[in-house]
Amino acid sequence: MSAPANTRSFRTRLALQTIVVAGALVAGFGTAAWWYASRTLERSVDDRIIAPAQRVWNRIDPYTTDAQFKMIADLVFGTSPDRNSTHAALVVQEHAQGKTLFATPNAPKDLDVYFRSCFPTAEEIQRAPQGPHPGGAGGPPGPPGSRRREPPPPRGGGGFDELLGTPGYDLGRPPPPDDELPFRPQMPMVREPTTFTARSGGIDWRFGAFSSPSYTIFVGLSLTDVYAEINRMAWWYVSAGALGLALAGLGALWTSRQAMRPLERVVGTAQRLTASDLAERIPLQKDDNREFAQLIDVLNGMMQRLEASFQQAVRFTADASHELKTPLAIMLADLDDAVRHSTPGSTEHERFTSLFQEATRLKQITQSLLLLSQADAGRLPTHPETYDLSTDLERLIEDGEILCEQAGLKLEHHIQPGISVHADRALLQQVFQNLLSNAVKYNRPGGSVSLSLSRQDGMMVFTALNTGPGIPAENQQRLFERFFRGDKAHTRQKDGFGLGLNIATELARANGADLRLVSSKEDETIFEVRMPAQAEMVAA
Known part of the structure; x- marks a missing residue:
């Protein structure tokens, strides 16, 4: 998370406050x-x-x-x-x-x-x-020079x-x-x-x-x-005051820099923390002040507890997902057999079909949770390779034409040829499939879906645009959270369980790509995937 645009540096603020106080004095x-x-x-x-x-x-x-x-x-x-x-x-x-x-x-x-x-x-x-008068002691005054004084x-x-x-x-x-x-x-x-x-x-x-x-x-x-x-004294005082303020400002900057060093270590350590590595701690130095030492000690204890809780949650999710795989497989096999042996159109057939669909949905959720737990722990298996993404997207275009035809939508695509990437083909394909599925799912009747691939400043840029209703501004910030759905009542008017975009984000990140919402307004929502492209091969 980046700092707000109007946030000012504490170091600068401390120096300015010191200069103001010193200037007033x-x-x-x-x-x-x-x-x-x-x-x-x-x-x-x-x-x-x-x-x-x-x-x-x-x-x-x-x-x-x-x-x-x-x-x-x-x-x-x-x-x-x-x-x-x-x-x-x-x-x-x-x-x-x-x-x-x-x-x-x-x-x-x-x-x-x-x-x-x-x-x-x-x-x-x-x-x-x-x-006494000048003419003599007590005598009448005479004309000037009349008598000797x-x-x-x-x-x-x-x-x-x-x-x-x-x-x-x-x-x-x-x-x-x-x-x-x-x-x-x-x-x-x-x-x-x-x-x-x-x-x-x-x-x-x-x-x-x-x-x-x-x-x-x-x-x-x-x-x-x-x-x-007086004017010379005034100029002297002004010059001496300006010099004093300059020295006070430099002293304040130096003091604030010394005081902020422990906080810089805190910020640096916090920036290096990831879900896959919560074991790092803030180093404590001998010359740290007591207040900063207490703060660092509290933060290290908090990170230790956070690491333990996070690891426990990851293990629970992975273990639960893994343990549910076998029972779900048996349940799906039995329900599939029951559907095939029941009379089509009968009450038992409809009931077994509904149970089979719900079990399949539960299996998908379990697989998604297992995938996310692996991503959180930094153990998501990837097999990167360099391949031609422009050619690989042809299969995605075929799937998109089928989905759009079934939904009564129009598909447009603009794929620039010769764009290669170094990534896990299957995981990146799953990211594009998720964006295509959402573009079809959250569209208006008779609308359109547009897919494009281009090279911009050495980056591969894939965009998915649909003409569905805009995403409310209050939902845009939470769009990539787990289990978040715009349908607050979870009425299942649209199929899904709120993990698709979060999974797509984790898969994109695992391949060094960035998935983001570019814009969303009435009749136009654009998602974008951006990652480094491989250098173009020049024919001999």
Whole structure:
């Protein structure tokens, strides 16, 4: 029996399931790792904003000029950002009118709405502590450059200066000149620094807002490099995940192959089992897992019991058939004598004739069972020879003409000459006789029977076609079973006992031939016998 067309390999299914599970784990882990790495990278942008912002904050006051802002930007960012740079930007806006006091050339020009939303409220400005003014401690602010700025108090131990990477002041040193832009008295911070992301000119920016009572400075970094790094990480995770899935698939195939080896031995042994040889057992190996070892042990025990039961049934059938031969022969001889000595037309004559016919039928059944028992045991006697089948079928055609004439049927035949086979002549002839008998028996009145013999691709093909009613689909699969008859009530509307096609199948198999039902539909049923043909003899 072949596997259904939609049956999938367990090995393939196991490998696919492993790949799916591994793929889900890899995808989940990769997604989580990528999300965490991208969030960490984005948080690092805020840290990169706060550090330069603190350095700018410590160098400005409400009177810082544009030139000083430019020098501060050059000092803090390493170089003053030009118009083509998208790395860092500095914007300073005062609160009263929202005027931009300073902006690096590359600063976005269309983000005023975002900038103003970060301005402190009046209440926050009022609550802000009053820090020192650049014009002197506690003194009124003066115009830019009106007075020399005093240095801030000393910062012990480096502290914040070391964190920013800029040196603090030493009390023993004179104040530096104005153009060196030293640290100034710390301005009060109105609110905690805030950050936001905005898009301008096709570039995403991350800005930090730092507010004093007078103005807010905005330090921004482009996210282009950040997004590029995130994309590189995504591709890396995808590539690593694909490689991991490929390795998982190969590992799953290897594991499934190792796991399926015991089952392959089971299948191989089962395929080699035949009715004539049930003695074969599934070999058990030392490296078999316990579950497979138990399965193999159970299957071997089952085959042992099956072999014993089958041999017992074969012996019983053969013995019974053999023992019935002598009594049936005596019974038939006595009934034949009784029929010949009884008066024709009398009640005794009709009774003896009916008994003789039933005894003859019983003899045929006995002979058929004996033949089948021999075939089951692989002891069917065969005497193969090479002969001209085309010539041998002439006798079958003669028998067919007689049978069809008696049944009122028409016989058609198409026999290709010169087809030889190597088989048991008598057994193969019995197969053809059975098909011819059925074609005549299960036909409609006035129908026809067609017999043909041809060579196709080195094979001998014999077909028997009749015009009787079609065989129901539910009966076609059971047609070759023993004692199966389409007449479920066994009313004997057609003579037979359900062994003809089964015997024909066994006889065909014994000769290396295959008997099958090709098709059966209304007014046409076709049976076919196919076996290797001998090479054509070429005349010298």
